[in-house]
Amino acid sequence: MGGTAEQQRIFDERRQGRARQVVLPWRKTMEVCLSNLRHRMGRSLLTFVCIAVVVAFFTSAMTFQGVVRRLSERRDNVHTQAVLERAGVVTHDREAVQRQRHQTLWLMSLSGFLCLVGITNTILMSVTERFREIGTLKCLGALDSFVVRLFLVESILVGIVASLVGAALGCVLALLQAGAVLEFGILDASVCLGTVLVSVPVAVGLGTGLTTLAAVYPVYVAAKMKPVEAMRVEV
Numbered sequence: 001m002g003g004t005a006e007q008q009r010i011f012d013e014r015r016q017g018r019a020r021q022v023v024l025p026w027r028k029t030m031e032v033c034l035s036n037l038r039h040r041m042g043r044s045l046l047t048f049v050c051i052a053v054v055v056a057f058f059t060s061a062m063t064f065q066g067v068v069r070r071l072s073e074r075r076d077n078v079h080t081q082a083v084l085e086r087a088g089v090v091t092h093d094r095e096a097v098q099r100q101r102h103q104t105l106w107l108m109s110l111s112g113f114l115c116l117v118g119i120t121n122t123i124l125m126s127v128t129e130r131f132r133e134i135g136t137l138k139c140l141g142a143l144d145s146f147v148v149r150l151f152l153v154e155s156i157l158v159g160i161v162a163s164l165v166g167a168a169l170g171c172v173l174a175l176l177q178a179g180a181v182l183e184f185g186i187l188d189a190s191v192c193l194g195t196v197l198v199s200v201p202v203a204v205g206l207g208t209g210l211t212t213l214a215a216v217y218p219v220y221v222a223a224k225m226k227p228v229e230a231m232r233v234e235v
């Protein structure tokens with residue numbers, strides 16, 4: 001009987017604990033995330049700039065190469081081919097083309113890695129500043145999944161907006177570069193629009209994915225934090 005009573009008591013306590021768990025709808029989660037971003041504008045802006053610069057670099061490189069590739073396909077246009085050869089952006093040497101591709105890939109990979117480290121460090125510092133907030137939420141019954149959702153949504157929001165801004169900036173820079181290196185007259189709407197429609201979604205996807213990947217470790221630290229330890233931290 002004693003064992004049964006003790007098991008019933010433990011069951012009742014767990015059931016009451018589940019009743020006190022914080023469960024917020026997605027709409028409320030978005031409101032909390034936007035409020036946190038406004039209150040921590042400095043950290044958010046730092047992450048925003050870091051993502052936007054890298055995405056702008058990605059977009060600029062892809063757009064410029066796309067423009068050159070589309071123009072080089074117009075073999076029947078003598079003037080366009082002459083402009084490309086005069087600018088030195090088209091070569092029939094396969095080794096030179098392969099070497100240029102490797103260099104571009106290396107630069108993009110290196111910039112992506114540096115961006116990943118910078119974003120991870122920024123988000124981790126944001127988590128450190130919010131130790132007490134996390135502890136309070138957990139004391140009120142917030143689950144690890146709620147903390148994960150909160151930080152991931154914030155990171156993804158910043159990543160999407162920064163990627164869109166960076167992609168737009170990168171397209172403008174790439175078209176200006178193509179016009180300066182080649183001629184603005186040969187950059188018609190079909191070439192520009194066709195290249196932008198391909199490069200922008202890829203760049204935005206890369207920027208958002210990079211931000212989400214960078215947030216994994218800080219989110220894990222926040223979710224696994226014990227309420228008592230979080231409340232004791234002096235920030």
